[in-house]
């Protein structure tokens with residue numbers, strides 16, 4: 001019996017994000033190129049004799065009750081399998097919150113994985129994904145990780161070959177964006193054909209292992225909405241490109257911006273500039289990382 005587990009919940013960026021239409025039920029049909037990056041939240045699970053789920057986090061503004069996605073994930077499995085023991089969840093956030101990096105979804109995915117392992121439930125990855133989508137559309141992808149095409153509401157996944165490695169500079173401006181607001185202000189039906197990113201072209205570039213071909217086709221239809229509200233997004237993108245990024249774009253509904261660099265020295269200089277230079281008071285979190293394509297992490301599970 002496993003009494004404690006240490007998990008890593010990795011964040012994602014979108015290399016491409018297209019919205020096809022708004023469905024009758026209010027959800028949006030999307031086509032997204034998802035890519036895991038090397039930034040992760042740490043989640044420690046500890047089994048308890050006393051029943052109940054207890055959540056503790058380093059960010060005072062996050063809920064520690066059933067509104068936290070880690071709680072929801074644990075509760076979903078523990079209820080289904082009538083687990084009488086208790087669980088303590090320690091969550092240490094590093095992934096920017098409400099930023100377009102699927103932090104909450106990834107935390108939920110890690111807890112699903114961990115609870116399955118800890119209590120020996122024997123669920124397959126597919127079975128975990130089927131349950132994960134009830135918590136959030138990105139949870140199945142966060143269980144799968146790597147490079148993938150996500151369709152439907154984000155839950156229909158096609159794994160793609162790993163992206164060629166490069167430096168990924170991530171900057172989260174000090175503004176908050178509501179995903180709901182962004183989608184409500186998109187008006188997907190009114191987008192012209194040339195406003196949709198070439199997702200198929202990006203897939204071809206990924207299959208050919210051509211980083212430049214993928215970066216050249218970067219496109220995120222949600223950028224128009226968020227960027228209008230927060231010009232700092234465009235400013236960061238321009239700074240990253242000026243400093244040598246192959247290309248730069250907003251992730252998800254934003255406001256996180258990322259830039260890809262093939263030259264590590266240029267990436268380092270851009271990191272310094274954004275973190276300590278002209279953007280120091282406009283950017284809350286800055287990370288220099290890589291694509292994360294290794295799905296097997298011994299000792300960590302996820």
Ligand code: ATP
Pocket residue numbers: 062063067068069070091096097098099100101102103104105107108138179252253
């Ligand atoms: P996505 O890329 O899927 O749109 P996101 O980056 O916009 O995700 P999250 O950081 O996952 O958004 O969370 C958004 C909201 O969910 C927060 O405002 C927070 O109150 C709530 N939340 C619940 N659980 C968590 C969690 N474990 N981590 C972060 N936020 C959480």
